[in-house]
Amino acid sequence: MLNIEETWNYLIDRFKENMASVSYDTWIESSKCIQLTQDEITIQVPTKLHKDYWENNLTTTTVELLYELTNREIAPVLLTEEEILSQQQIDEEPAVSAAAQSELQMERKYSQLVEKYTFDSFVIGKGNQMAHAAALVVAEEPGTIYNPLFFYGGVGLGKTHLMHAIGHRLQELNPHANVKYVTSEMFANDFIDSIRNRTQKEFRSEYRQVDLLLVDDIQFFSDKEGTQEEFFHTFNALYDQRKQIVLTSDRLPNEIPKLQERLVSRFAWGLSVDITPPDLETRIAILRSKAEAENLEIPDNTLSYIAGQIDSNIRELEGALLRVQAFATIENLEITTGLAADALKSMLPGKQTVGKNIEDIKKTVAKFYDVTVEEINGRKRVQTIVRPRQVAMYLSREITGESFPKIGKEFGGKDHTTVLYAHDKIDELLETDFELKNKIDEIKKMLS
Numbered sequence: 001m002l003n004i005e006e007t008w009n010y011l012i013d014r015f016k017e018n019m020a021s022v023s024y025d026t027w028i029e030s031s032k033c034i035q036l037t038q039d040e041i042t043i044q045v046p047t048k049l050h051k052d053y054w055e056n057n058l059t060t061t062t063v064e065l066l067y068e069l070t071n072r073e074i075a076p077v078l079l080t081e082e083e084i085l086s087q088q089q090i091d092e093e094p095a096v097s098a099a100a101q102s103e104l105q106m107e108r109k110y111s112q113l114v115e116k117y118t119f120d121s122f123v124i125g126k127g128n129q130m131a132h133a134a135a136l137v138v139a140e141e142p143g144t145i146y147n148p149l150f151f152y153g154g155v156g157l158g159k160t161h162l163m164h165a166i167g168h169r170l171q172e173l174n175p176h177a178n179v180k181y182v183t184s185e186m187f188a189n190d191f192i193d194s195i196r197n198r199t200q201k202e203f204r205s206e207y208r209q210v211d212l213l214l215v216d217d218i219q220f221f222s223d224k225e226g227t228q229e230e231f232f233h234t235f236n237a238l239y240d241q242r243k244q245i246v247l248t249s250d251r252l253p254n255e256i257p258k259l260q261e262r263l264v265s266r267f268a269w270g271l272s273v274d275i276t277p278p279d280l281e282t283r284i285a286i287l288r289s290k291a292e293a294e295n296l297e298i299p300d301n302t303l304s305y306i307a308g309q310i311d312s313n314i315r316e317l318e319g320a321l322l323r324v325q326a327f328a329t330i331e332n333l334e335i336t337t338g339l340a341a342d343a344l345k346s347m348l349p350g351k352q353t354v355g356k357n358i359e360d361i362k363k364t365v366a367k368f369y370d371v372t373v374e375e376i377n378g379r380k381r382v383q384t385i386v387r388p389r390q391v392a393m394y395l396s397r398e399i400t401g402e403s404f405p406k407i408g409k410e411f412g413g414k415d416h417t418t419v420l421y422a423h424d425k426i427d428e429l430l431e432t433d434f435e436l437k438n439k440i441d442e443i444k445k446m447l448s
């Protein structure tokens with residue numbers, strides 16, 4: 001028998017570990033678990049916006065986390081407070097309606113594209129221009145020019161959005177096109193299920209008969225040998241039939257640890273394009289387009305203010321806008337810059353480093369460790385300099401979201417693999433080394 005409280009706590013703890021605090025506070029803290037059965041978890045969320053966000057961004061992870069915990073496929077059912085109230089009023093049979101709803105949601109998540117992730121709702125800016133153009137070409141001429149198309153870049157910068165946009169566009173042009181979107185983990189789970197249920201034939205025909213296969217976040221193939229093997233064959237089958245493959249990852253294929261060489265080389269056959277964090281202008285344009293979609297009246301200077309606060313992750317930018325909107329609704333006030341500042345104040349303690357560049361970071365780290373920026377840029381390998389250098393590289397990636405090659409260049413022309421190694425090293429150390437964690441928090445404070 002599953003314990004509702006333990007299960008929910010497990011889930012939200014995992015989210016807390018993996019989400020920025022602004023996102024966690026906005027999406028998770030406001031939600032609660034109201035029912036748990038052997039195959040369903042019912043989560044109450046405050047508004048329709050929260051529900052959309054959960055459905056688009058959190059349900060897959062929820063299923064995976066619950067699977068890890070319970071070894072069962074538990075489908076999330078999202079209900080807004082209003083829906084719960086009206087459900088109670090018309091006194092429907094909750095079990096039936098929840099089950100039906102869950103089926104619908106799972107269906108939507110697993111086999112359909114997210115409706116609003118289209119080219120129309122995608123704002124083009126310097127950081128994503130090339131990716132956008134490549135996506136359009138692929139949607140219009142699948143399987144011929146750039147195959148596979150590979151998007152890479154930091155968290156929440158629009159890779160998934162563009163992928164779905166390709167799918168929508170292809171289906172517009174060819175309504176019979178068979179499009180499949182999965183995350184790498186969904187692919188892995190499907191594959192494992194097919195072994196368990198002896199349905200490998202069905203699995204293969206499902207994956208090898210598509211016209212467009214979209215696989216998100218392939219960095220999670222990292223240590224999955226068997227899945228990589230299967231994906232290799234899926235890839236070859238599709239490629240040979242000239243079917244389009246689109247992949248995303250947070251880094252280039254050759255930077256993904258333990259990714260088989262033959263996959264690395266295949267992924268390089270087509271075109272790899274990175275998506276970099278949006279500049280201020282693009283962030284304002286994105287906010288404006290989101291505000292319009294939600295029918296929100298927000299003055300331009302307030303949009304600029306919000307865009308200035310969050311500079312690397314568009315998902316967080318959306319969270320900030322929602323936060324401001326919720327604040328205005330609760331306080332029954334118009335949205336102004338002052339109100340936005342109040343709404344975001346409590347959300348941004350960890351974000352005070354926004355707007356800092358690599359140079360600022362190097363200077364601050366050098367000061368903290370009592371070394372010079374020249375030493376950080378240099379090549380001396382003594383521990384007293386190596387650690388500050390690694391910390392500075394780590395913070396540069398985390399705070400500015402710049403690509404590894406760009407950071408390497410700014411650290412005295414180092415190779416991107418050096419930056420990648422430094423980043424992953426510090427990331428790994430942070431899990432156990434609390435002293436280092438305190439030091440990094442201290443540096444962030446100095447930066448703000």
Ligand SMILES: Nc1ncnc2c1ncn2[C@@H]1O[C@H](COP(=O)(O)OP(=O)(O)OP(=O)(O)O)[C@@H](O)[C@H]1O
Pocket residue numbers: 117121122123124125128154155156157158159160161162217250286314315318
């Ligand atoms: N250029 C853009 N215009 C409008 N919205 C955007 C743009 N880029 C990203 N977004 C929005 O930001 C949110 C995060 O984007 P998305 O999920 O595509 O990021 P991602 O790069 O796939 O992130 P992750 O690495 O976490 O998978 C989505 O709601 C998406 O619609």
